[in-house]
Amino acid sequence: MTELLITRSNHLVDPYVHVWAWQIPVYLFLGGWVAGMMSLAGYFQWQGRHRDRQCTCVLTPWLGVVLLSLGMFALFLDLEHKRYFWRLYTTFEIASPMSWGAWILVVVYPALLAAALVQPPQWLRRAVPATEALASWLESRPALVRAVGLASLVLGLALGIYTGILLSALGARPLWSSAILGPLxxxxxxxxxxxxxxxxxxxRDERVFLARADNLFLMLELAAIVLFLIGLATATEAHKQAxxxxxxGPYTAVFWVGVVGLGIAVPLVVQSLAVRHRIQHTPLGPIMVIAGGLALRFVIVYAGQVSHWAPQVAQF
Amino acid sequence: MNTPFYKYGAFGDETSLVVAFVIGIGFGFFLERAGFGSARKLVSQFYLNDLAVFKVMFTAIVTAMLGTTYLAWMGVLDLSLVYLTPTVLWPQLVGGLVLGIGFVIGGYCPGTSVASVATGRLDGLAFVLGLPVGTLLFAEAFPWIRGFYENGSVGVQTLPGVFDLPYGLVVFAVVLMALGGFAGASWIEKKFQPR
Known part of the structure; x- marks a missing residue:
């Protein structure tokens, strides 16, 4: 007789908990992207720039609704029991980042819609006259518009940091076990x-301002990556292996070339030269930054699932 | 210190790609800053009125050659471990001709096209997009052209080996050739300046 005793794990769990495929990094990327757009749009609205119809803060809340919905759809595809997703909203677990995220997303949608309705596009005003009335009502209440902008800014920051905290709260994966992941x-x-x-x-002034802002964010992101790696490399053996x-290790090339090189360093140089009028503004830098952001989520999610506390498993 | 670093195991395959990326970006940056991201500048060499490309590339070859020679002479670099592309005579001749025709028509080679895209040039982007398309077509057509692809393979060939001359003498001759080439190029440039 052969007795098989499983106390903790089986082959589906060890050696790798590799249960998250493309849906999760895509969701984390789209969530973070929308969070950033919300924060920027909120900042512009708070400053009163929405009065100019050419302000990007008129477009980005609408785009945010679409992109966030795509991200949520990717998340939905990942669910094992799709019919029961609504149960997330029957409770609020204060110690669960997953629960926080589910509820933040519920609050984010109305905030995005409120920001969008501050300055609705012309076709919507014609199609739905109520939006015209609402926009006029809001326009006569600048304090309320500033509040909408501030809410958008704060919720954007919360959503953006949550996408990292969601992973860092999962202590079973040493690579994710870092407080820097949220800010990163x-x-x-x-x-x-x-x-x-x-x-x-x-x-043009908005383009230059955003290119400068992007350069600042990229430099801070580089610093966060350095801190993230130093934190891991100076922690336990499992963290060092992560x-x-x-x-x-096996994710070195894609991380340093795809994320750091092509996603941060090269666009930083290209955009810095453009801001100083040494070369013309091109779509190349922004496209590389966006692709680098997507690559970062893929690398961190995939490498994180390979990292492990058991030393024999993390060898490569 | 023993080099090549990769051959001596200083880093693995993954890190070697990062090193290649850093070197490639550096190469591209200086290409672009030298004006080689402009098709107009690049094709000028074929009209013989601006031979900067010839001068820069020959300078790069001579610099690399002298660097590797001195490093090998000092015992730092093991030349026998440096990878050399094997010579496959006929396909390489045809390949060079095809690349040259593309260069004259479009104004870029693969490296300079990437450098031009970095500054947002759309003609360079057409080349960069053409690279994977061409690679795919080549890969799909490979079963039919395999015979030609391997025709004329003579293994790794070096000038000292072919001419049976001492390595140092060949290096010296190439340096003299470069100096002569630079002088000749400057003379040609003056002669073909547009009036």
């Missing part, structure tokens, strides 16, 4: 958003 994902979302808004901005996945 937030900065990446802000840089992707600034890059995109810089790409679509019609006003850092090794990105420092000589």
């Amino acid at each position: 994902f937030l900065l990446s979302g802000l840089s992707s958003a600034a890059a995109f808004v810089h790409l679509v901005a019609r006003r 850092a090794g996945l990105l420092l000589g």
